[in-house]
Amino acid sequence: MDLVNLSSNLLFVAFILYLIATLFFGATIRDKRSKRNGKEIAGKIGITITIIGFLAQLGYFITRWMASGHAPLGNMFEFVTFLGMAMVLAFIIIYFMYRLSFLGLFALPLAMIMIAYASMFPSELAPLVPTLNSNWLYIHVSTVAVGQGILFISFVAGLMYLIKQIDQRKRTKKNTWLELVLYSIFLFIGFIVSSTIFSIMDYEATFEYQDGTQILETEYRLPPIAAPNNGELLTDGVREPWFEAPAWMQGADAGRKFNTVIWSVITGTIIYGLTVLTLRKRVGAALQPLLRGVKADLLDEIMYRSVAIGFPIFTLGGLVFAAIWAQIAWGRFWGWDPKEVWALITWFFYAAFLHLRLSRGWHGEKSGWLAVIGFGIILFNLIVVNLILAGLHSYA
Amino acid sequence: MNKIKCECGHVNPEGTVLCEACGKPIEGNQHIDGNDKKLLLNMRYEGSARRSQTYRKSIIDKVWSFFSSVKVGVWLIVIALVASMIGTLFPQQQFIPQNAESRDPAVYYEAQFGIIGKIYYELGFHEMYSSWWYLLLLGLIGVSLVICSLDRFIPLYKALKIQKPKRHETFLNRQRLYSETEAVSETEIEQVKERLRKQRYKITEQNGHILAEKGRFSRWGPYVNHIGLIIILLAAILRSTPIMFTDEYVWVREGETTVIPGTKGEYYIENKKFYVDYHNPEDERFKDAIEQSGMVESNFQTDAVIYKDTNTGLPGAESELEKILEYPIRMNQPAKFDGYTLYQSGYQPNEFSSMTFKIHETDDEDATAVDSFTVDLFEPESEYILDNGFRIEMEQYYPDYYLDDDGEPASETNFPRNPAFVFLVYPPESSSPEVSFIGIGRNVDATGENEYKIGIQDFETHFVSGLTLRVDRTLIFFGLGAAIFMIGVIQGMYWQHRRVWIHPKNNGLLLAAHTNKNWFGLSKDIEKAIEKTNIKMVEDRQELDK
Numbered sequence: 001m002d003l004v005n006l007s008s009n010l011l012f013v014a015f016i017l018y019l020i021a022t023l024f025f026g027a028t029i030r031d032k033r034s035k036r037n038g039k040e041i042a043g044k045i046g047i048t049i050t051i052i053g054f055l056a057q058l059g060y061f062i063t064r065w066m067a068s069g070h071a072p073l074g075n076m077f078e079f080v081t082f083l084g085m086a087m088v089l090a091f092i093i094i095y096f097m098y099r100l101s102f103l104g105l106f107a108l109p110l111a112m113i114m115i116a117y118a119s120m121f122p123s124e125l126a127p128l129v130p131t132l133n134s135n136w137l138y139i140h141v142s143t144v145a146v147g148q149g150i151l152f153i154s155f156v157a158g159l160m161y162l163i164k165q166i167d168q169r170k171r172t173k174k175n176t177w178l179e180l181v182l183y184s185i186f187l188f189i190g191f192i193v194s195s196t197i198f199s200i201m202d203y204e205a206t207f208e209y210q211d212g213t214q215i216l217e218t219e220y221r222l223p224p225i226a227a228p229n230n231g232e233l234l235t236d237g238v239r240e241p242w243f244e245a246p247a248w249m250q251g252a253d254a255g256r257k258f259n260t261v262i263w264s265v266i267t268g269t270i271i272y273g274l275t276v277l278t279l280r281k282r283v284g285a286a287l288q289p290l291l292r293g294v295k296a297d298l299l300d301e302i303m304y305r306s307v308a309i310g311f312p313i314f315t316l317g318g319l320v321f322a323a324i325w326a327q328i329a330w331g332r333f334w335g336w337d338p339k340e341v342w343a344l345i346t347w348f349f350y351a352a353f354l355h356l357r358l359s360r361g362w363h364g365e366k367s368g369w370l371a372v373i374g375f376g377i378i379l380f381n382l383i384v385v386n387l388i389l390a391g392l393h394s395y396a
Numbered sequence: 397m398n399k400i401k402c403e404c405g406h407v408n409p410e411g412t413v414l415c416e417a418c419g420k421p422i423e424g425n426q427h428i429d430g431n432d433k434k435l436l437l438n439m440r441y442e443g444s445a446r447r448s449q450t451y452r453k454s455i456i457d458k459v460w461s462f463f464s465s466v467k468v469g470v471w472l473i474v475i476a477l478v479a480s481m482i483g484t485l486f487p488q489q490q491f492i493p494q495n496a497e498s499r500d501p502a503v504y505y506e507a508q509f510g511i512i513g514k515i516y517y518e519l520g521f522h523e524m525y526s527s528w529w530y531l532l533l534l535g536l537i538g539v540s541l542v543i544c545s546l547d548r549f550i551p552l553y554k555a556l557k558i559q560k561p562k563r564h565e566t567f568l569n570r571q572r573l574y575s576e577t578e579a580v581s582e583t584e585i586e587q588v589k590e591r592l593r594k595q596r597y598k599i600t601e602q603n604g605h606i607l608a609e610k611g612r613f614s615r616w617g618p619y620v621n622h623i624g625l626i627i628i629l630l631a632a633i634l635r636s637t638p639i640m641f642t643d644e645y646v647w648v649r650e651g652e653t654t655v656i657p658g659t660k661g662e663y664y665i666e667n668k669k670f671y672v673d674y675h676n677p678e679d680e681r682f683k684d685a686i687e688q689s690g691m692v693e694s695n696f697q698t699d700a701v702i703y704k705d706t707n708t709g710l711p712g713a714e715s716e717l718e719k720i721l722e723y724p725i726r727m728n729q730p731a732k733f734d735g736y737t738l739y740q741s742g743y744q745p746n747e748f749s750s751m752t753f754k755i756h757e758t759d760d761e762d763a764t765a766v767d768s769f770t771v772d773l774f775e776p777e778s779e780y781i782l783d784n785g786f787r788i789e790m791e792q793y794y795p796d797y798y799l800d801d802d803g804e805p806a807s808e809t810n811f812p813r814n815p816a817f818v819f820l821v822y823p824p825e826s827s828s829p830e831v832s833f834i835g836i837g838r839n840v841d842a843t844g845e846n847e848y849k850i851g852i853q854d855f856e857t858h859f860v861s862g863l864t865l866r867v868d869r870t871l872i873f874f875g876l877g878a879a880i881f882m883i884g885v886i887q888g889m890y891w892q893h894r895r896v897w898i899h900p901k902n903n904g905l906l907l908a909a910h911t912n913k914n915w916f917g918l919s920k921d922i923e924k925a926i927e928k929t930n931i932k933m934v935e936d937r938q939e940l941d942k
Contacts, residue, residue, distance in 0.1 A: 004681075067681060068681055068682075069681070122685070122688065124682075124684040124685040124688070125681050125682055125684075125685060126682060126685035126686075126689070126692070127675035127679070127681075127682045127685065127686065127692045127694065128694075129692060129693060129694075130693055130694060130695055130696050130726065130727040130728070131727055131728070133694075133695075133727065133728060134727075134728040136728075247508075247510070308889050308890075311885070312882060312885045312886060312889070315881075315882065315885070316882060319878075320878045320882070323874070323878075327868075327871065328728055328730065329727060329728050329739075330739065330741075331730065331737065331739035331741070331864045331866045332643075332866070333871070333874065336483070336488060336525040337491070338484040338487075341480050341481075341483060341484050341525075342484065344480060345477050345480050345481060348473050348476065348477050348480075349477065351473065352470050352473050352474065352477075355466055355469070355470055356470060358913075359440070359466045360466060360467070360470075385484070
């Protein structure tokens with residue numbers, strides 16, 4: 001199918017363009033000697049390339065829609081890619097509000113990690129199940145993604161604020177926590193790197209295991225460190241697993257997912273370790289000087305503004321539209337499904353963020369931590385709830 | 397009540413921090429808003445008298461102050477958050493997977509998750525979201541919402557209504573944006589007024605004192621959105637009453653017409669046909685994905701006809717069904733009639749509708765039929781008299797056969813999903829019956845001496861469609877609450893309440909300004925207004941909290 005090829009090529013082009021744009025945004029920081037003018041030009045080129053990249057990704061979205069006959073929002077690959085696009089869109093919007101090029105240096109790579117993460121999921125065109133066959137799919141999912149994309153910017157600004165403001169001269173509790181946040185980004189990279197390596201090697205191992213009363217098969221794409229609970233290796237000529245996943249991990253493919261997590265942690269930790277060895281200091285400490293030229297106030301303002309914009313949009317998409325659709329599809333607008341509960345938790349959390357900020361004066365650092373945790377909750381809902389906690393939203 | 401009279405003549409209620417009319421700090425009350433330790437006045441509630449900060453003696457006062465605290469509200473939210481998180485750790489009772497070895501919660505949690513699962517179950521987390529303490533928590537958040545809002549809204553509203561353009565000097569020089577100018581001409585003041593007016597400020601004057609104000613309505617945003625939330629909580633309470641909310645489930649097999657439960661016997665549904673359609677595995681677009689994941693359904697559909705019984709008035713009267721709706725009910729396309737909504741919710745494939753049995757001689761290896769009969773599984777007869785002189789009595793019928801805990805045959809449901817029978821076979825001219833037990837994959841000759849054997853010759857199956865009936869009269873309130881909430885959030889978040897005060901003093905003036913957010917925007921407004929005049933630009937004297 002030509003359209004499908006075109007579509008995935010456009011996505012690839014978008015990814016490369018984001019990478020190039022990041023380099024230009026990087027150029028706005030480094031040079032102290034270069035004049036203000038030069039920095040402005042680099043920033044302008046950066047945002048232009050970002051917009052072109054965004055248009056390419058929009059092209060991916062439209063061509064894939066044309067190819068499959070439904071908006072590509074139906075599974076993990078499609079949704080996470082769309083979320084990455086929403087993050088870039090949010091960055092573009094916020095960029096034009098504040099003209100802060102440095103933001104791109106952090107926001108774009110993180111959005112790229114998100115898109116790369118998406119492409120680790122099966123990306124074949126898949127037909128739509130009857131439950132999802134509704135116009136509300138487009139309305140609900142896209143609003144949620146845009147809301148989360150804008151909240152992502154608050155995370156980025158909050159993270160930048162913390163990197164800038166937290167004292168890195170000696171090890172403290174605060175900079176250790178910050179380092180932990182940065183380390184968790186490396187785990188994503190670890191996941192992407194290990195999945196990519198073994199997918200290039202075409203690795204495959206099949207296990208048979210029991211889930212409740214059914215006997216199921218699961219295919220490992222990463223060498224088994226942990227086998228499924230009570231699983232039996234069917235493939236010949238591959239290394240035996242070291243141990244079995246604990247019994248309480250349940251649901252389809254629990255063992256395989258656990259194995260993937262182990263690989264992500266191992267690979268991520270190695271990459272992190274190498275990074276620290278090269279830098280000879282904490283990653284946070286290495287990033288800090290980059291942010292010397294940014295005003296902390298401005299980061300704080302961006303962090304608040306993006307919550308102020310993202311929160312209502314998220315409320316609308318993640319709770320209101322979600323409830324309307326649930327009413328139409330299942331006859332109940334609220335059912336305490338884990339995904340729904342975590343959307344509510346996200347909403348409560350950002351409501352608390354706004355209350356603490358507006359009426360108890362939690363600005364700056366406190367706010368920054370909250371912005372980071374808030375996005376952590378969003379990611380938890382996206383990854384852990386979808387893939388691990390069973391529920392109506394398990395697509396992948 | 398100890399009313400406080402200000403030097404401007406206005407009488408303020410007890411507990412007022414800044415005079416409602418002129419803004420002069422009232423002595424002895426400055427600690428309430430923390431003004432005593434700072435240069436700048438706390439303007440959050442305009443220094444109005446809040447009940448929670450004024451009366452703290454009686455039990456009611458204490459309860460009121462407790463719930464009016466934002467800190468308490470946030471803590472309640474945090475507790476609800478943590479509890480909700482724990483509730484998703486393991487599946488809730490209704491989400492225990494169908495294929496679990498035991499769906500009995502007392503067994504399931506411990507078997508599946510060990511000791512933590514047992515604790516989870518014992519503490520009631522398996523049906524947490526309907527537990528009394530979780531609902532109480534939501535209720536407390538509701539109370540906190542109401543009290544927080546009332547405590548602040550009423551005095552704030554009064555203070556903003558009463559405020560006068562003429563403000564006390566202290567009020568101005570303790571604002572965040574402030575400047576003093578020695579000499580200003582009348583025309584310059586006129587110019588400033590005109591420019592502020594152009595920026596859509598509303599100007600009011602009193603003896604040369606000027607107040608320019610815009611966006612006051614944004615101050616009501618938080619209260620509006622909290623009203624929306626309160627409506628949602630009230631709707632949730634209403635929903636627990638049967639008048640407002642009905643939830644029933646009906647199974648209806650193909651070809652059957654049955655009364656819909658929850659409609660007081662008034663409505664009937666006929667299932668003309670049920671479909672499960674699949675995506676074509678040959679479809680070029682989806683071939684790869686279907687190959688990996690297996691067949692994917694594309695549609696569940698019940699071709700339904702809804703009837704209304706027009707003869708329900710008389711008890712015992714025969715029903716007279718009048719067709720009111722013919723509709724294909726699908727996922728995402730429920731049928732609606734007279735306030736009721738029917739949703740496609742499930743189906744039961746391959747339920748048996750009829751079974752045909754044959755009789756043959758036990759010794760006959762070819763099992764040539766001597767005679768045969770057909771049992772309608774929904775209306776089985778007690779006796780079948782066959783053409784060749786056989787008479788069959790149906791001794792037992794188990795529509796959904798299983799062996800119960802005592803090892804006795806029983807029926808798990810009333811639906812013919814796994815039918816089994818005990819037949820008494822009377823051969824022609826014989827009065828002593830032979831006993832045969834027959835079911836799917838079972839054929840037992842109890843005595844071992846039967847001359848004739850019964851076998852399943854043929855069967856017919858059908859789909860049974862599962863439909864959920866809902867009446868939810870609370871939806872409108874939820875919708876209203878959500879709409880009001882969204883309006884309130886937007887109103888409070890995207891507009892600002894900006895005020896600029898001009899206070900003539902000798903030949904010059906004092907200039908001060910306040911906004912509830914976006915100080916930068918307010919400074920810009922002022923800059924524009926005083927452009928090319930002698931008036932000094934206001935200075936931002938923000939004090940950062942540590």
